[in-house]
Ligand SMILES: Nc1ncnc2c1ncn2[C@@H]1O[C@H](COP(=O)(O)OP(=O)(O)OP(=O)(O)O)[C@@H](O)[C@H]1O
């Protein structure tokens with residue numbers, strides 16, 4: 001039951017294989033909190049290396065789905081498979097970027113990137129910091145950074161583990177519009193370079209259309225829309241196709257939001 | 263910070279300088295440094311004034327030396343006490359008691375605090391009992407402790423340890439419970455568990471609270487020492503004071519009181535030093551640490 005035939009055979013988790021994406025398969029996943037059923041037999045399959053964005057109204061269960069894939073929650077029923085293996089605890093091939101940067105205030109920027117690394121981690125952490133353009137702040141305390149810089153440190157902290165599945169839970173939600181676009185470009189560039197599977201939750205439909213291979217809408221605890229975005233990368237906002245896609249998703253998000261009307 | 267203050271003071275100066283004598287720059291600097299030094303000394307003005315009044319009052323015979331000897335006489339007997347070696351001996355004994363009691367109480371408080379803080383089972387088992395015992399003022403146990411241990415070292419060390427234990431226990435326990443859950447979750451997602459999670463996330467997150475506990479319990483430590491030494495002791499600062507009282511040596515009593523105050527101040531400064539060292543990452547302490 002740990003194998004999912006729809007996915008490629010799981011790759012051995014060695015250093016050389018890191019950075020290559022893993023497939024994700026969610027099968028009839030259900031989860032309730034008390035009387036509130038958040039996920040209702042949700043099905044979702046993501047190919048290795050794909051960039052998938054999840055949109056949906058507040059409280060529809062996006063974070064809950066992500067937390068199951070991170071191994072932070074146990075489902076009531078159904079399966080969450082990553083790389084063909086059932087995900088029931090945190091795993092080294094998966095990392096999460098949260099809405100808050102969640103930096104440890106008592107560690108320097110470099111120390112934060114090195115959290116959980118073993119052996120000679122400094123050089124690797126510094127390399128990851130350079131990738132997000134913050135190598136010169138390595139020795140500073142987190143409270144001296146701006147919000148956008150903090151999220152870049154959090155991104156470096158995730159990347160340094162060469163994750164094969166990177167889960168983003170609205171990491172850009174609190175940033176201003178300009179910083180947000182910069183971060184989107186950074187995430188896209190690093191995703192193209194490293195080829196991990198990316199699952200990004202966002203409230204911002206334009207962000208979803210800019211980054212995703214597929215936009216998923218969650219409604220009433222299940223996938224209500226699964227829209228491939230075929231626009232060529234790098235994507236330019238403002239061109240007609242982009243705006244059309246954005247309008248399409250937005251319209252769909254705004255209509256059937258009441259489960260009883262369906 | 264004081265630099266910017268000086269800057270503000272110099273602002274109106276250039277216009278005057280052009281018309282003034284060549285050495286006006288020097289004069290200005292002198293005036294400024296006196297002003298800056300004055301601001302530094304201001305807090306000491308009132309104590310100094312009181313001291314002068316005290317000395318004057320004693321010299322003019324307004325204050326009886328039985329009530330309060332003149333500062334000069336106190337200084338003289340201080341020198342005597344130091345010369346005879348009596349002061350140093352008693353000081354050593356008092357500090358020895360204070361710190362061994364503090365050490366024992368702090369270790370017990372920390373261990374219990376970490377234990378109940380990290381294990382729900384230990385919390386259920388222990389916390390209610392500790393909270394109950396905590397409500398007994400530890401000084402109320404003094405007669406019982408003297409019955410158990412006599413008036414030797416043990417009774418004083420025991421009382422101090424008991425008094426120090428609770429503030430440290432409480433602050434450690436609540437410190438652990440108030441560590442940001444999101445940071446703990448982050449640590450787990452990034453591969454930390456067990457000792458690693460404790461070392462990197464839980465302990466540093468608890469440290470500010472532990473330091474509050476330490477500062478508070480240092481106060482408890484001196485208070486307990488004073489009470490214990492005054493009630494039942496055959497050596498130490500408190501004994502020295504009580505002994506002097508019997509011979510109406512008010513000057514020695516005053517010296518003992520002043521020494522207690524000084525020791526308390528020194529311990530508090532040490533605790534602040536630890537805060538600056540260990541909480542460098544904290545925005546509140548970063549300015550002084552830099
Ligand atoms: N640990 C929990 N205990 C109880 N209820 C929970 C818990 N976690 C989530 N919920 C509830 O489940 C529902 C879905 O929560 P979730 O955080 O997944 O929403 P979301 O789609 O991420 O929303 P948002 O866009 O606002 O972040 C919410 O109604 C929330 O109150």
Ligand SMILES: [Mg+2]
Pocket residue numbers: 062063064169
């Ligand atoms: Mg959420």
